[in-house]
Amino acid sequence: MIAQSFQYESPGTIQEAISLLQKYGDDAKILSGGHSLLPMMKLRLASPEYLIDINNIPGLSHINEDNGVVKIGGLTRESEVEHSDLLKKYFPIFGDVTKLIADPQVRNRGTVGGNLAHGDAANDHPAVMMAVNATVMATGPDGEREIPIDEFFFGFYQTALQPTDILTEIRIPIPPKGTGSAYHKLERKVGDYATAGVAVQLTLDANGNCSNIGIGLTNVNPIPLRAARSEEVLKGKPLTEENIALAAQYASEDCSPSADLRGSVEYKRAMVGVLVKRMIHKAVERAKA
Amino acid sequence: MNKQITVTVNGTQHTLEVEPRLLLVHLIREVLNLTGTHIGCDTTSCGACTILMDGKSIKSCTVLAVQANGKAISTVEGLAPEGGPLHPLQEGFKENHGLHCGFCTPGMLMRATELLADNPNPTEEEIRWGISGNLCRCTGYNNIVKAIEYASAKMRGVPTASTEPEFV
Numbered sequence: 001m002i003a004q005s006f007q008y009e010s011p012g013t014i015q016e017a018i019s020l021l022q023k024y025g026d027d028a029k030i031l032s033g034g035h036s037l038l039p040m041m042k043l044r045l046a047s048p049e050y051l052i053d054i055n056n057i058p059g060l061s062h063i064n065e066d067n068g069v070v071k072i073g074g075l076t077r078e079s080e081v082e083h084s085d086l087l088k089k090y091f092p093i094f095g096d097v098t099k100l101i102a103d104p105q106v107r108n109r110g111t112v113g114g115n116l117a118h119g120d121a122a123n124d125h126p127a128v129m130m131a132v133n134a135t136v137m138a139t140g141p142d143g144e145r146e147i148p149i150d151e152f153f154f155g156f157y158q159t160a161l162q163p164t165d166i167l168t169e170i171r172i173p174i175p176p177k178g179t180g181s182a183y184h185k186l187e188r189k190v191g192d193y194a195t196a197g198v199a200v201q202l203t204l205d206a207n208g209n210c211s212n213i214g215i216g217l218t219n220v221n222p223i224p225l226r227a228a229r230s231e232e233v234l235k236g237k238p239l240t241e242e243n244i245a246l247a248a249q250y251a252s253e254d255c256s257p258s259a260d261l262r263g264s265v266e267y268k269r270a271m272v273g274v275l276v277k278r279m280i281h282k283a284v285e286r287a288k289a
Numbered sequence: 290m291n292k293q294i295t296v297t298v299n300g301t302q303h304t305l306e307v308e309p310r311l312l313l314v315h316l317i318r319e320v321l322n323l324t325g326t327h328i329g330c331d332t333t334s335c336g337a338c339t340i341l342m343d344g345k346s347i348k349s350c351t352v353l354a355v356q357a358n359g360k361a362i363s364t365v366e367g368l369a370p371e372g373g374p375l376h377p378l379q380e381g382f383k384e385n386h387g388l389h390c391g392f393c394t395p396g397m398l399m400r401a402t403e404l405l406a407d408n409p410n411p412t413e414e415e416i417r418w419g420i421s422g423n424l425c426r427c428t429g430y431n432n433i434v435k436a437i438e439y440a441s442a443k444m445r446g447v448p449t450a451s452t453e454p455e456f457v
Contacts (some may be wrong), residue, residue, distance in 0.1 A: 001331055006291055007353050008309035031356075038351050039333055041310075051309065055356065079345075103422025105400065106333060108345045109352065190421040191334070 010053045014060075014166060017052055018141055021164045024050040024104035030057070030166060032075060032114035033105050047103060049157045058166060060113075063087060068174050074113030074137075076168040079104070081112055090174050092286055093181035097128050100183070103190045113167040115252065116152070118123060119159040119223075122193040126153060126224030127216030128168065128183055131199035136160075137169035153224045175212075180287030181205040182279045184217055185269050188262060194219040197264040198251070198275035200283045202234070215247070217278065220268050222255040227251040244280050248273040294358040298323065299367030307354045314338045314349035316357070317364060325365040325395045328422070336423030339396035346403040348422070365395035368402070377443040378402060379437070384451040387436030389427035398405050398421050401437045410441055 011017040021028055029037060029048035031128065032055070042044040054060065063084045070090060072081065081087060082098035099122055101107060101115075117124040129136075130150045136147040138161055144244035147160050154160060161167060185197030197218030205211040213234050215227040230247035237243055257268035291306045296319060307316060314422030317326050317340065331350050338349045341363040368376040378398050381387060388394045391432060404411060404419040409420060416434050425433060435452055440448045 002312070003310045004308055005308070008292055008353070010355070010358075034353070034356075035333060035351055037352070042331070053356065099418070102333075103336070104404075104419060105346050105348045106351075108347050135300045158329060260420055 001042040002171050003038070004044060004047040006041075006048055007245065008053065009050060009163060012056055012058075014057055014139055014168065017054055017057060017166060018139070018164060020052050021166075022141060025054075028052050028163070030117075032117070033110040034114075035102070035110040036114065036118045036120070041133035042226060046250055048067055053079070054166065061154065065174070070172045070174060072112055072170045072172070074117075074169055075111050076113070076212045077114070078102075078107035078110045082107060091132060091172070091181055091201075092126055093131065093183045093201060095197070096183040097124050100124060100185050100187065100197075106191070112136055112170060114227050117159060117161055119153060119155075119157045121153075121156075121221055121224045122219040123224075124183070124194065124197060125220055127199040127218040129172075129196055130174075130203040130216030130224065130226045131181065131183075131214040132172050133201075133214055135171045136167060137171060138162075138165040139168045140165040142267065144169075150226060151198055153189070157225075175201065175203055176288050178205070179212075180273065180283040180285065180289070184275055184279060184282075186275065193262070194277060196220050196257070196268050196271040198279045200276070200279040202239075202280065202283045202287060204239075204284070204287045206239075209236065209238050211236065215251065215279075217255050217272060220255040220272055222256065227254060227276070229254055236278075239280065239284060247280070248276040251276045290379050292355050292358075294355055296357045296360060297353075299364060303376045306439055309353060309355050310344060312343075312350055313340075313352040313354045313362075315354040316354035317349060317362070317400075320354075323364050323366050327392055327395055329392065329396075334424065335393070336396040336400060336420075338401045339423065341399055343357055344403065344406065346400045362398070365398055368398060375442040378405070379438035380443065381439035381449075382433070384449070385436040386432045386452075387429070387438050388427045388433075389425075393423055393425045393427075397425070397433055401440065402436070405441055405444060409445055413438070423425075 024085045026051040032052040059072045062073040087094040134149045179199035183199045185194035199216040202213040218227045229250040252269040252273040295304045327337040329335035333351045340349045
């Protein structure tokens with residue numbers, strides 16, 4: 001399958017890339033890892049007139065710690081996230097999620113920034129970024145700005161990014177001691193989109209109560225969903241089986257999955273409930289380790 | 290508008306004019322006539338088109354030829370020297386019946402090349418996860434895993450095992 005003709009640009013700086021985006025507007029698409037965009041172009045579901053390849057811009061690919069925050073460059077490959085010792089140290093959830101994203105070859109190309117900027121509720125990073133309370137950095141003609149993850153996803157394939165913005169970095173606050181995180185998605189086969197996926201990060205206080213919790217859901221809602229009511233029922237409370245069961249029930253009620261080849265609406269809701277329980281238990285285990 | 294690119298394929302440098310929408314796999318197969326790299330699904334699923342770009346295994350049906358500008362590409366044709374001994378992975382596939390119809394083999398070999406470069410002594414589970422992006426339509430995975438174990442042993446200089454084919 002061959003994409004429709006387009007003009008290819010490969011800027012060497014962010015400023016140059018933004019100028020091209022200003023010049024071409026809606027007719028341009030940014031090419032990052034290309035593992036969502038190029039398949040869509042081959043199927044002619046997307047036919048941009050201009051492709052702005054950001055792969056040759058230095059400084060967009062990094063994972064480092066800075067003043068209580070872990071910074072992940074927008075162009076950082078999934079395979080780099082998968083094998084990062086820094087992320088393993090603070091966020092075991094990234095080891096869980098990257099192993100379940102597509103396959104090794106795709107992870108060698110696909111980027112974390114692209115996974116978010118694509119705005120697809122079936123992608124895995126949106127739920128994870130909600131659980132860890134990330135901030136997205138967008139760079140546009142007026143410079144850099146912060147977008148909290150809860151203000152990033154708008155609608156079907158729609159994000160807070162403007163046509164002239166480039167997602168340059170993701171910033172994640174390093175959680176206090178006593179924090180654990182976990183992600184799992186139910187999938188039919190390796191590399192499939194989730195039937196349902198759940199991301200959890202929680203912090204235990206000295207008494208073993210849950211002092212903070214983030215829960216994100218994958219592919220069970222038109223836009224990536226934070227399970228706010230589930231978080232509320234656990235925040236500041238002891239993690240009793242009763243409370244956890246209530247959080248699971250709320251998440252399965254508050255999502256809005258659609259029936260497809262992966263399962264019925266009822267099945268997906270049920271799996272959300274099962275996974276919320278399992279991921280809370282796993283995160284608690286890790287928080288105590 | 291065509292773009293001029295320079296790519297090094299199996300050690301040979303090529304400077305070419307390409308249309309931006311030309312896929313890397315088509316450059317390899319149809320422009321450079323290296324047909325060892327196969328096209329299976331054409332949808333990033335099967336891994337038959339796997340090659341190495343700067344040492345990283347990628348699916349060449351989902352990368353543009355223009356994106357390979359300035360990069361080093363390795364295909365299955367470059368694994369063993371012309372007329373020379375087989376690469377340990379090729380030998381492993383031969384000794385352990387790692388191929389049946391052979392369609393997935395070039396992709397399996399190139400993926401396994403990076404797998405063993407990153408992890409010279411993988412467990413069976415690590416091999417199975419490592420080739421999870423490559424489909425074998427003959428379902429010959431057990432023998433493929435043994436073939437990669439053989440190559441791992443050979444490359445580390447420990448005794449190798451050839452086995453009878455396993456039919457499941």
